[in-house]
Amino acid sequence: MTTWPYWPRVFTSDSATRVEASWTRYFHSPPCPPCLPLLSRQGECVINASSPPPAVELHGITKRFPGVVANKDIAITVRKGTVHALIGENGAGKSTLMKILYGMQKPDEGTIAIDGEQVAFNTPGDAIARGIGMVHQHFMLADNLTVLENVVLGGEKLYGIGAKARKKIMEISDAYGLGVRPDALVEDLGVADRQRVEILKVLYRGAKILILDEPTAVLVPQEVDALFDNLRELKSEGLTVIFISHKLGEVLKVADDITVIRRGTTVGTADPRTATPKQLAELMVGAELPSPETRESTVTDVPMLQVAGLTVAAGGAVVAEPEVLVPAAPADSSTHEVVEAGRLLLDDVSLTIHKGEILGIAGVEGNGQTELIEALMGMMAPDAGVITLDGADITKMSVRKRREGGIGYIPEDRHRHGLLLESPLWENRILGHVTEAPNSKKGILDPKAARKDTERIVREYDVRTPGIDVTAASLSGGNQQKLIVGREMSHNPKFLIAAHPTRGVDVGAQAQIWDAIREARREGLAVLLISADLDELIGLSDTLRVIYRGRLVADADPATVTPEELGTAMTGAASGHLEATDNHSAAADGDTTEDEAR
Template sequence: MPIQAPIPDRTPRLQLRRITKRYPGCLANDAIDLTIAPGEIHALLGENGAGKSTLMKIIYGVTQADTGEMIWQGQQVVMRNPGQARELGIGMVFQHFSLFETLSVAQNIALAMGGASGTPKQLEPKIREVSRRYGMALEPERLVHSLSIGERQRVEIIRCLMQDIKLLILDEPTSVLTPQEADDLFVTLRRLAAEGCSVLFISHKLGEVRALCHSATVLRGGRVAGHCIPAECSDQQLARLMVGEAAELMTDYPKVEGGDVFLDVSGLSWTNPDPFGCSLKDLDLAVRCGEIVGIAGVAGNGQDELLALLSGEERLRRSDRDIIRFSAQPVAHLRPDARRKLGLAFVPAERLGHGAVPDLSLADNALLTAFQQGLVSNGLIQRGKVEALAEEIIRRFGVKTPDTQTPARSLSGGNLQKFILGREILQRPKLLVAAHPTWGVDVGAAAVIHRALINLRDAGAAILVISEDLDELFQISDRLGALCGGRLSPLRPTADTRLIDVGGWMAGQFDASSSPAPATV
């Protein structure tokens, strides 16, 4: 669809003038100027840690600038809190979710919209209608803690779309959406823009930016590095503006066959006690040493359940222990620490709270899963070794942080992801299970992560990647499959698989009875 020019208006919707924000050891925003017109879809680009999220939080009132001015529809304002921002007509979808897990979808949305919008029960019909209209199905009565990561993202988006907004801020909104869901969202955003709503759009998916956005501002190191019209740029040109050098950002990695089977899942059926969850049905899966197997699928189709059963967070009965095996050894009954001793490393889908403890330092977060790597002796923590490991992760994976004592929550999403993945890879696992390894990560960081996964594969590890980014799966996977309704499609060599094939599997268009048995050597 051609990108239409924004609605002409002499008064900008939003102007930022020399916005500056400093944190201890970090100048997050350095005299930033930004102007957004009514009806404009404006992209904000930059590496992880470039200052994008901080700037968005200043606009939304989550934090306040140290110096600078904010002009809203011609009037200077001081945004003191998100409630004031919402009253002015500003809505924001955060990269890290801001939901109460023990409340329902409707209760969360009601809290965000205020008492005048009605009770949660009164909002339920509108939630269903809006979610259907935008192709993001939600059940309003479901508790948030029972939702997958993709479904939680939908709550954030629907919560904003139900408000009468004049500026919609989207921080990586499509990270966990399927291509069709993203297309549906773009239709909505274009309609909102045509009606005069402004959109501030952060995404590391450069194809999205080029297809959707009228203009873009690029941040680098907390400062404005340049402006461009995305539709007139290639992905490589946008990448150069963001990271300075785009060489090898989209490497075409060779495909391999792998060796002996390390992870062997045979006939896994598991009934989810959560009535809103997904049960697994007769699932067969084999991952060989020295290969990457990619699993696609729409959120909520069994990914979380499979991850929990592989990591040991959910266990089967001892009588069913043979259903999951590591190098022919039964593990389905073992706890996570016992599985780690056998060579498992695990990167969960949710960074904060699951992959890392937000208030702990990076050094302490390194210790959490690597304590079996000689970091504890006779019950005593070897602080020197812990610090050395954290420093090595930061150095080798390019994590932008002042030091190892920085709390995990203070890192940008992409830098925290690099730290978590580096922590797991440096344990030299025999099996790495990674969920959404580059969710919310810029092109430069994604290249670092992909190269690290390929190097681990080439060192002989078995790797299982569960992701909703089909481009990523085709780029790094040696074999591909998809989950739908708790069933797993056939696994095929990536070189012999088309995008349309995976799309069909994601919609359940496969015959489980014809799926080949897991390959063995």
């Protein structure tokens, strides 16, 4: 692995202007006059002068945390009665900004104005009093209470807990078409219904401005459409919706205005009527999108990983930790909570990854990606299927044997599966490779060699840290990720599982991680890439597969496929081989075994 001397160091304010300059290149013609991505030096968005006072106006918001600036000089104007989308990558600072607006955190600098009046929120209570309501990504409902009880909980003083409250709930439900049944038990409700209860909760408390934090992350496509209908209903009644997302297609469908946040600051606004997903993506990540055109193929005919008929059933799976009954899933894939036992989380998954090939898996989170990773790593025993690595059957092998056998692992949740947060960096370098050189010899650790090698990783992968004795927790997410990538690459894996390798990572680190994966691929590495970022998938992968409800339902050629086509397949609406030119017969039932045989 070579060093990376050429990283663009885009961190300071002066480099921010440089990035702005680079983005204007992509917008030669402004999309539309009233919302054109104008940025003055203060980063203000110019809006129509004749509008009524905006519902929300944030100006110069800056929030620092130890070691990171989460928000820097943010400026957003939300018009009354609109759906305003706030987009940006994971870790761009959207959630921090919304916590500030909702009074959960106080900004270090900047002003907030609601309906043209300047306000200062100390608690969410203050924000609620000003008509701001927040629907969190993770629902905050008591399962064993009814909808009515959940709605009045904490708001008993508003309309009591009896008939008056019920009347009010039905009133709201009918007015906005929410279709809520007040006497249903929340535990019997599906995810979409729960979300509607959450929305009703904030409306019940008199919210005029709704913040929805990644509301579509847990929904299936039809539910997303229903949610969008609800949002339009709310809008038509004069309410204002702030919609946080990183899914560009959805944003374009529902939003009236779009503000893009990158690395903690607002980098522009866009008009959903004219903007394309690609333009938005470039705004989101800067001008650093991988370009599929320049890619040369390194795919060989030698299969490295072969998976045949892999099947995992919900509830029936053997989980590594005895006291954890729910499979170790990331916290945000809450769809698992409603999965009934016996449902197939992975259904007859077969795939082959060759030496030098990156196989990308596209899919809405919670469609079996976690189970696929855990089955390949050996953290979960599959109910059926055979996994072959480099010609050897590893289906029954332990995690450690698989790692020693050359599987590298960049976990989707680095805090849960990739790091010991309170241990120093050099011990984290040993994690997962304790039996391998240079970390140990004959069962005895070699801290000296491990430390030396940690220093090398820090140097070569540009991990920004004052030293290798600081705890992993004190590094930023991007630097933690670079350490993990460096560690996994240091053991010359034959096969790498890269799950969301650049999630929550800043742009500079993102490019570094991509380059590391590309370089290893040139040397014959086989990679399974799982990502929610479609541009990353298309840009890096040699082959693409789409996973939907535990099945590989479609495949695509990354050189020709568009994010929209992939997105359609991810919702289960398309299957078979995705090709715009359509010279293949698209198998209607989504059986990919034929493609397997290729």
